[in-house]
Amino acid sequence: MILPEYITQCLNALEAAGFAAYAVGGCVRDACLGLTPQDYDLCTAALPEQTEAVFSDHKLVLAGKKHGTVGVVTPFGVVEITTFRREGEYLDNRHPEWVEFVPDIVQDLARRDFTVNAMAYSPIRGFADPFGGREDLKNGILRAVGDPLQRFREDSLRILRGIRFAVRYGLSVEDATMQAMLSQAHLMDNLARERVFEELNKLLPLVDAQDLLAFGPLLGAVIPELMPLIGFDQRSPHHAYDLFTHVAHVVAGVPREPALRWAALLHDIGKIPTFTQDETGRGHFYGHAPKGAEMADSVLRRLKAPTALRQQAVTLIEKHMTRLIPEKKTLRRHLGRLGWETVEQLLALQEADMGSKGTGKPEEMAQFPQIRSILEEIRAENACLALKDLAVNGHDLMQLGFTGKAIGQTLNILLEQVIDEKLPNEKDALLTFAKEL
Numbered sequence: 001m002i003l004p005e006y007i008t009q010c011l012n013a014l015e016a017a018g019f020a021a022y023a024v025g026g027c028v029r030d031a032c033l034g035l036t037p038q039d040y041d042l043c044t045a046a047l048p049e050q051t052e053a054v055f056s057d058h059k060l061v062l063a064g065k066k067h068g069t070v071g072v073v074t075p076f077g078v079v080e081i082t083t084f085r086r087e088g089e090y091l092d093n094r095h096p097e098w099v100e101f102v103p104d105i106v107q108d109l110a111r112r113d114f115t116v117n118a119m120a121y122s123p124i125r126g127f128a129d130p131f132g133g134r135e136d137l138k139n140g141i142l143r144a145v146g147d148p149l150q151r152f153r154e155d156s157l158r159i160l161r162g163i164r165f166a167v168r169y170g171l172s173v174e175d176a177t178m179q180a181m182l183s184q185a186h187l188m189d190n191l192a193r194e195r196v197f198e199e200l201n202k203l204l205p206l207v208d209a210q211d212l213l214a215f216g217p218l219l220g221a222v223i224p225e226l227m228p229l230i231g232f233d234q235r236s237p238h239h240a241y242d243l244f245t246h247v248a249h250v251v252a253g254v255p256r257e258p259a260l261r262w263a264a265l266l267h268d269i270g271k272i273p274t275f276t277q278d279e280t281g282r283g284h285f286y287g288h289a290p291k292g293a294e295m296a297d298s299v300l301r302r303l304k305a306p307t308a309l310r311q312q313a314v315t316l317i318e319k320h321m322t323r324l325i326p327e328k329k330t331l332r333r334h335l336g337r338l339g340w341e342t343v344e345q346l347l348a349l350q351e352a353d354m355g356s357k358g359t360g361k362p363e364e365m366a367q368f369p370q371i372r373s374i375l376e377e378i379r380a381e382n383a384c385l386a387l388k389d390l391a392v393n394g395h396d397l398m399q400l401g402f403t404g405k406a407i408g409q410t411l412n413i414l415l416e417q418v419i420d421e422k423l424p425n426e427k428d429a430l431l432t433f434a435k436e437l
């Protein structure tokens with residue numbers, strides 16, 4: 001394994017002072033996979049004060065010192081150096097009761113979550129890999145360190161981390177580890193919601209349909225609204241898949257943008273409470289889009305998702321049944337109301353939705369490239385689609401004698417006229433029309 005020069009220098013400085021030191025965790029895993037690590041974490045037998053002394057000629061970041069971490073400022077970024085430590089019992093499924101600095105790296109590696117994350121490397125000492133992380137990587141296996149039941153009981157966030165690592169590196173979860181993930185999934189109720197959101201938000205852009213199907217019940221443990229979708233028969237001639245399989249294909253079918261992926265994941269949760277059957281037994285879901293939007297809003301609030309992401313996802317879900325059609329005028333109106341980003345995401349969602357029914361109707365899918373080419377035409381025209389593009393503004397209307405609410409109302413009327421190509425976007429024409437109003 002080849003380490004960057006500045007990392008080797010940090011390790012050498014610690015070793016020269018008599019302390020064992022290694023690169024550890026994600027960087028070792030990524031290097032073993034032939035990937036370039038995003039950052040390098042170091043660990044050492046030196047106590048935090050001793051690390052401070054070794055790097056006394058550097059600027060240091062000491063915010064994490066209590067937990068054993070000293071940040072050394074180098075021209076290549078802050079290198080975090082953490083003292084080997086051992087953890088006490090976890091009584092709250094989240095945090096250890098105590099941590100203790102130890103001289104032995106094996107104890108430090110033993111507290112880590114998965115064998116592939118529990119490896120260290122030093123140019124002087126070689127690999128420390130007491131749990132067979134390299135062997136597991138070679139065989140494509142994700143395995144908990146030690147007793148999987150105990151490890152997920154200690155910290156149930158590891159369940160979501162495990163899914164993320166399995167998906168990111170295409171590893172299959174070893175049997176006992178998977179069983180323990182499933183049996184301890186309920187403990188994820190105790191986690192801080194924002195940590196759950198953060199993990200899911202990192203996961204969603206990575207997944208394909210098979211990943212979602214494999215981990216569906218675990219996602220259902222943190223988003224209970226998803227659980228009834230699994231295996232749900234829609235009793236519809238339009239849908240060959242059960243509802244969750246459909247959703248899994250829609251998620252995988254949209255671009256890897258977080259808000260869009262969330263929208264895809266939650267777009268049909270409103271189908272459960274709105275489900276009805278007619279006399280022939282066929283299923284209907286009247287009003288499932290607004291209902292789903294309302295439910296998604298509450299899911300994303302509960303998970304403390306950022307407001308902008310939540311609102312974007314909710315808008316997409318609310319509008320997912322309002323089919324875009326290949327007609328310039330209506331597309332211009334949608335662009336005026338929703339903006340480019342939302343219209344493009346909505347189109348992607350509708351295309352994936354339509355394409356994921358398992359009943360393959362090519363004639364329905366043909367409209368999507370048509371809509372895209374009309375959108376390109378509109379973009380090329382650089383047309384006026386929003387108030388900010390209009391050739392008149394509120395000030396112009398005030399000079400004509402408009403006051404109060406009438407200003408905004410009139411601007412909107414003018415915009416509609418321009419979008420519908422009934423008026424040119426020219427100041428004189430717009431003001432003349434406004435006067436007549």
Ligand code: ATP
Pocket residue numbers: 024025026027038041111112113114117118155157158161
């Ligand atoms: P990424 O590339 O996503 O950052 P990473 O492996 O570096 O992957 P981090 O969350 O940065 O992951 O954590 C660094 C290391 O700390 C992990 O490799 C693992 O050894 C350990 N670790 C992190 N979180 C946990 C946890 N919840 N339980 C046990 N060990 C953990």
Ligand code: MG
Pocket residue numbers: 026039
């Ligand atoms: Mg990391």
